[in-house]
Amino acid sequence: MPGRAVQILALLRLHGLRIAALALIFLLFAGSAIGFLDFALRPGGGISLRPDLFLAPGGGLQLPPVARSTEFLLLTITGLLLCVGLPLLPPIAAALTTLAATIPFVLLGMSVSPIAAPLPMEFSILTIGVIFSVNVLIAYFQETRTKYQILNVFGQFVPPHVVQEIAKRPDQLNLEGEARRLTVFFCDLQDFSGVAEQLNPKQLTLLLNEYFTEMTDVLFRHGATIDKYIGDSIMAFWGAPLAQPDHARRSILAAFEMHRGIKRLAKDFVRRGWPGPTMGIGINTGMMNVGNMGSRYRISYTVIGDSVNLASRLETLTRVYRVPTIVSEYTREDCPDIAFRALDVVQVRGKHNRTRIYEPVCEKRELTGAMEAKLAQHERAMEYVFAEQWTEAGRIFQELRNADPTDQLYLALLRRVEENAGD
Numbered sequence: 001m002p003g004r005a006v007q008i009l010a011l012l013r014l015h016g017l018r019i020a021a022l023a024l025i026f027l028l029f030a031g032s033a034i035g036f037l038d039f040a041l042r043p044g045g046g047i048s049l050r051p052d053l054f055l056a057p058g059g060g061l062q063l064p065p066v067a068r069s070t071e072f073l074l075l076t077i078t079g080l081l082l083c084v085g086l087p088l089l090p091p092i093a094a095a096l097t098t099l100a101a102t103i104p105f106v107l108l109g110m111s112v113s114p115i116a117a118p119l120p121m122e123f124s125i126l127t128i129g130v131i132f133s134v135n136v137l138i139a140y141f142q143e144t145r146t147k148y149q150i151l152n153v154f155g156q157f158v159p160p161h162v163v164q165e166i167a168k169r170p171d172q173l174n175l176e177g178e179a180r181r182l183t184v185f186f187c188d189l190q191d192f193s194g195v196a197e198q199l200n201p202k203q204l205t206l207l208l209n210e211y212f213t214e215m216t217d218v219l220f221r222h223g224a225t226i227d228k229y230i231g232d233s234i235m236a237f238w239g240a241p242l243a244q245p246d247h248a249r250r251s252i253l254a255a256f257e258m259h260r261g262i263k264r265l266a267k268d269f270v271r272r273g274w275p276g277p278t279m280g281i282g283i284n285t286g287m288m289n290v291g292n293m294g295s296r297y298r299i300s301y302t303v304i305g306d307s308v309n310l311a312s313r314l315e316t317l318t319r320v321y322r323v324p325t326i327v328s329e330y331t332r333e334d335c336p337d338i339a340f341r342a343l344d345v346v347q348v349r350g351k352h353n354r355t356r357i358y359e360p361v362c363e364k365r366e367l368t369g370a371m372e373a374k375l376a377q378h379e380r381a382m383e384y385v386f387a388e389q390w391t392e393a394g395r396i397f398q399e400l401r402n403a404d405p406t407d408q409l410y411l412a413l414l415r416r417v418e419e420n421a422g423d
Contacts, residue, residue, distance in 0.1 A: 018087035018138045025134050026079040029127040030072075071119035074104060079127060086135040098132040177291030182239035183247040183331060184288065184308050185224065186315040187215065187258065187281040189232040195275045207274060208232060214261050222254035227302050233315075237303050240290045248285045248334035252360045255281045255325045281324065282315030284308075285331040314357060317346065321359070322408035329356040339364050341375055342382040343409070344416070359409070374400065385413075390421040 066072050078101050086094045102125050109121025196204055219236050223244055227235040238247030266276030286307030293302050314326040321343050332340050340358040347354045377396060384393035394417040401410035
């Protein structure tokens with residue numbers, strides 16, 4: 001019972017504005033019914049008060065005859081109940097309640113002569129109808145305000161079309177925190193300290209702003225939610241606040257496009273005499289906690305968990321393996337139409353399970369015969385790596401290195417083979 005009382009008080013606070021507005025409307029009608037308020041619509045008229053109605057002829061106070069009638073008492077009880085109850089009810093229930101509230105006045109009006117009735121039936125029904133209409137109008141403005149608040153909160157973090165969907169379906173939005181299977185994404189400019197040393201503060205700001213704008217545009221096109229900007233890196237995720245069944249695939253397609261974008265930016269930066277940056281991306285799919293997190297001073301819609309930590313670790317490993325993007329085996333499993341090549345097995349600090357990591361190459365429909373042959377040869381070498389047959393693995397890696405000296409991955413893999421073969 002106490003819990004129910006707390007809920008009712010919370011609802012009253014939430015709808016306090018509507019209740020107060022409806023009560024004011026009812027008081028205006030009630031005052032007009034007893035003659036205390038006089039509305040003059042003629043030129044120069046207005047609203048005037050008549051307190052003399054409450055003065056008895058011999059002195060003292062009295063209630064006007066209308067205020068002592070059954071019709072006015074019924075209108076007062078019904079009106080006040082509607083003022084409090086309508087804001088707490090859903091639209092259909094509010095409409096049915098309003099319709100039901102008019103029935104007693106219709107029955108009372110049919111049983112009493114219109115001439116003898118101190119308060120006309122039409123006046124009571126009009127009062128109820130106005131209360132209902134004002135409640136609907138205020139509810140509309142409150143809903144519109146809520147939608148604009150959603151647009152303002154999420155407009156900086158999620159694509160505009162996602163914000164519009166949230167505004168249309170706010171009931172599907174959960175900000176209180178929940179465990180959900182998502183895909184999380186980290187990207188970072190490589191050797192950013194070296195880049196920053198070559199630029200003055202104004203140039204560095206321009207470079208970062210153009211980089212963030214270009215990359216965020218790509219992420220938004222693929223439906224990502226921007227979690228935060230950390231220095232020169234971006235953290236984003238897919239699958240929340242709205243569900244996205246293909247969140248893993250979206251992240252990889254975004255990574256492909258972002259690498260094409262950073263190459264265009266790098267060429268433009270070099271033409272200005274600036275360094276041309278490169279970028280590493282780490283992606284992981286798994287269970288994580290998502291929701292509004294923070295303190296009373298600052299709060300953000302973010303994700304946390306071991307799956308997030310793994311994605312961050314994968315981004316740092318792009319420097320080790322010299323590849324643009326690294327994803328976990330869990331992300332790879334959700335993308336059957338994308339070609340990958342295996343890189344290694346890693347273990348996250350503090351965890352016992354080892355995870356295979358991969359580089360996304362392209363969509364399978366884009367594979368050429370030469371690419372398929374190279375991937376098949378690479379897979380044979382990786383089977384030797386996983387079996388710890390380092391000599392055979394090194395031989396194939398060297399063949400692949402000789403066939404394509406620009407592929408920096410095989411420098412890292414040959415180094416790993418040498419380190420393990422010498423143990």
